[in-house]
Amino acid sequence: MLPLPAAFAGLLRSNCPRFLRYQNYATRKRFYRGTGVIQSEKKWEVTLDHRRLKTPNGQVLMVNSEPLARAIAAEWDAQTEVITQPTMHLTSLCNTALDNPGKLTPHDIAIYFLEYFSTDTLLFYSDEEEELRKLQEIKWGPIIDWFQKRFDVVQEVSKGLEPPPVTANTRAVLAKYFLSYDFPALTAMSFGVEALKSPLLMLACVERRLDPKEAVLLARLEEEYQLMRWGRVPWAHELNQAELTARVAASLLVIHSSVEHHSAKAKATPERMSQ
Incomplete structure (x- = not known):
């Protein structure tokens, strides 16, 4: 493995930062037309x-x-x-x-993702219910395979309570990827990760492998399995699913807007230099 840049090496040694705080407020009357x-x-x-x-x-x-x-x-x-x-x-x-109420830096958010990754929902297969485990392998397996190919890494899954190992190479690759985004995009990405409880699913959305609705269904796979067995509360399930989908969709709009802006800016630079 190649030596890590100092910034990435620091990420691999650091602890999870302060919890990210999003600015939401109580209701108030509409004051504009x-x-x-x-x-x-x-x-x-x-x-x-x-x-x-x-x-x-x-x-x-x-x-x-x-x-x-x-x-x-x-x-x-x-x-x-x-x-x-x-x-x-x-x-x-x-x-x-x-x-930035939490006074965070891009490095802080990248650290948060790296610490979260080993507890990603998709990396924990059921060790008690064989039927659920088979469903997880069918539904989650393709996303894990995609992740390994997209980032050229190897990632194991856990079939017990212990988190699966995440190699230093995987952490370095992810650190470099996360730090390629600006602060607004990283803030939005963290919002999506918290909604899905899965950096893997959020990465798949950012890379357009999944849409928000698909990601939410995969994030709720075990819950859906249990609901199919034991029944569900009318409306509550649909409302929660719609809320999570809206959160992920909002995150992606901010992320992709940021990426497109920086791509357009980079493409325009050579033209300005040649004038």
């Missing part, structure tokens, strides 16, 4: 009655892409008499990325 989107310099802002939307810390909420700004505006436009901010995932994610 309309929403809008404006371009400011090379970024986009959301307006409420022509006033610029700000974060809880008073910063103007600015994002890198028009589609993301319009999606945030749509969240505000969809509110009725009462603003229910805990359901406004895009606004919450962007507020958190800008205000």
Whole structure:
């Protein structure tokens, strides 16, 4: 194995950072009539009655892409008499990325992912119910296979209570991958990881191997199995599934908007240099 850059070596030795804190708030009455989107310099802002939307810390909420700004505006436009901010995932994610209430760095979030990885839901197969284990092998196995091929690593699974080993090479590859994203994208990625309880499933979504609905179904595989055996509470299951899907979808919109912005910026650089 090649020597690790100092930054990555530090990630492999560090402990899990402080818990990430997302900015959600109590409900309040709607105080605006309309929403809008404006371009400011090379970024986009959301307006409420022509006033610029700000974060809880008073910063103007600015994002890198028009589609993301319009999606945030749509969240505000969809509110009725009462603003229910805990359901406004895009606004919450962007507020958190800008205000950074946990005072985290990209390295902190990367460490969080690396520590979480060994407890990933997909790495723990049932050792008590053979039928459930077979279902996990059928449903989760292809995602683990995809992960190994995509990142050129080897990853074992556990069939007991002990976490499976994660090699130093795998941790180094993942550290490099995570640190290739900017802070807003990493913040959004952590939001998705916490919803799915699985960095593996979130990676598959980011890489477009899975869509949010598929990822949520795989994350809830054991619960679905038990519900099929013992029954379910009407509506509660569907509501929870829809909420998780919305969280993952919001995370992906922020991540992909960030990636597309940086890709476009990188492509434009040679053109500017040649002028």
